[in-house]
Amino acid sequence: MTKPKIATTSLAGCFGCHMSILDIDERILQLVELVDFDKSPVDDIKKFTGRCLVGIIEGGCCNEDNVHVLKYFRENCDVLIALGDCAINGCIPSMRNEIPLKECFDEAYKDGPTVYNPEGIIPNDPEIPLVLDRVYPCSEVVKIDYHLPGCPPNADIIWEALVALLNNKPLDLPYELVKYD
């Protein structure tokens, strides 16, 4: 029997959630016994090599590439997990949602106190993905099957969730792991 496959990606996030995945420490050895990693920054595979059981998404969607990747994951994964607060509700990146995009650009590239840009250029290479009007949580773009909250979610939460999912068991998280106040 072939092992199920897992894919991960970081969209509009800080890679902190991926760091938290690595924080499962030596249990990663157990994990690779259970699964193979497909498209993921962990192994730098760029394109899906086949159907995946689980797709883990860090970050929400702030630009068109994020949307493209997220849809790509939805098409290739049976189960999508929104990992961390950015994926779930936009979190820090979505603080710009109350400010019109033009003002964000002007502040970042022209008017900010530390900006030196005498020609007033806003980067516009076709290679640069276009920015969306606001930051969207993943669930507003595709169907998300599970949400794991936290900024970042504790490594134990990620571990417990994956183990439960792979063994087809209900997830039982102790209160201490999911309380954030």
Added chain:
Amino acid sequence: MNDKIISQVCSTYNNNKTRMMDIVTTLNKQLGGIDDESIDLIAKATGSPRVLVESTISFYSFLSKDKKGDVVVRLCNDVVDNMQGAKEIKEVFEQELGIKCGETTEDGKVTLEETPCIGMCDQAPAALINETVVTSLTKDKAKQVAQDLKGGAAAETLVKDLGDGNNANDLVKSMVNNNVKKKGEVIFADREDNVGLKAAIEKTPESIIEDLKISKLRGRGGAGFPTGLKWAFTRSADGDNKTVICNADEGEPGTFKDRVILTEECNLLFEGMTIGGYVIGAETGIIYLRGEYAYLKVFLEDALDKRREANLLGKNILGKDGFNFDIRIQLGAGAYICGEESSLISSCEGLRGDPKTRPPFPAQKGYLQTPTAVNNVETFCSVARILEKGGVWFAEIGTEASPGTKLLSISGDCDNPGVYEFEFGVTINDMLSESGAKDTKAVLVGGPSGQIIGKDDFDKAICYDDLATGGAIVVFNSTRDILKIALEYMEFFVEESCGYCTPCRAGNVLLRNCLENIVEGKGQTTDLKYLEELGESVQFSSRCGLGQTSPNPILSTLKNFKADYEALVKEDDGFNPAFDINKALSVAEDIQGRKSVIFNENH
């Protein structure tokens, strides 16, 4: 510049910060708006923290910091008004005045706004112009009104023909009509004033409570708490000062029955409140009158004065030694939440209309921490009648578990909208045929916080154990889109949530957005389950009655009109159809002057 006016108004209310509502509503009327400087002055005069003054002003929709026009036109945008052409009326006003809703004309004469139900669904579309009510608007009428206002006419001069009954009274002078379509044995019966009160003072408070228990009278506001029990609790609660409050803040869209009681039977109400004072041992009575009914205030004040002259209020009432009771009117300022009893108490105390945490219940600690009985207008009227005719008489009207009559405000798609006094137990079918409703698809029972029912339930009866209602009935015929109606009611709750607790503040927005997607054809089958689960969470976890009932337009239509939803939603394919990549990219495409490379082919 305003110092004088402000100090004068504050001292009228003894610089008492618990009368903040009166201070700020009076000043708002005189100054057109209460700016930062005025807020400072009020805070100083009343010894109240500045933030409390400002939070009160910012909470109520009839109060504002910005100066508004000399005349503020508030167009009612309730579902029933919209069904009868309110949107066209709005266009006429916007066109004639040359402004959009929310704006003020350049000469500062007129401000145009929209407002939820103003209690005139039986004569919709209607508008509130300052305190003057303008009813049954047509496009021509609206044009005339707008032109008159542009020419500088005062709001009162817009009333050309007076309404029936006391609406034509010199102190009311309103074009509102009562539209009493059916009289019953309790409220709109032939009777003599004050017989109940005179009978009451011959009895002990305990035996009156016994009468009320025999009558099995339950609260008429909708929740149906037994009145005898509530008064017994309040009577036995610790505290020397006690308070009787009448909830005349009928803000539930589609209800207008209290308006008619206040116009035609206010003495019956005052009588019931006075009996309440006698029973629980209270000397203070307050009527919380919704701001929309301000046009009745002078008339009601006058009726109270006459009662004081006749020793029906004041000290040693009707010669009964030590029986002191008086009533003041507390005017609201446009907040639906203030119909919720603990918010209403907050408002009477001069605060934002925030609900309070229970326990303690108002019967233990209510208005200014005193034991307080809050009852509906109709409940007090019923009490007076029970004292007149006896608990047994009352218990024999209506049904076994729901005795008495119920005033229903019927409006929408029926030939005879108005107030009907039915005995409890009347079925929806009977009610529909009596009000001349034809081809009925759905009936809203109890306002948006009640339920929207379909044909299968038309044989159900109005009573506490079948269809409980505060009295709002709106009829929809087969041409109406029930989901769009539910959406309008959700908009209403989003607007009226006080924002204190998250389930209600955020949950209602999420519910509204999801329903909006479905109505626009961007919904999925999984959304139905989402709506149901989220709706139940909002109901379960909200702090007060608003959030505990606000998902009802969705939950009741999901139950009774499932097919309407199913016809609109698509099978779930893993992608969210409400997400529009073209729209999401259009801003950046405009700024950067190029099209998306990734999504260009899909454009």
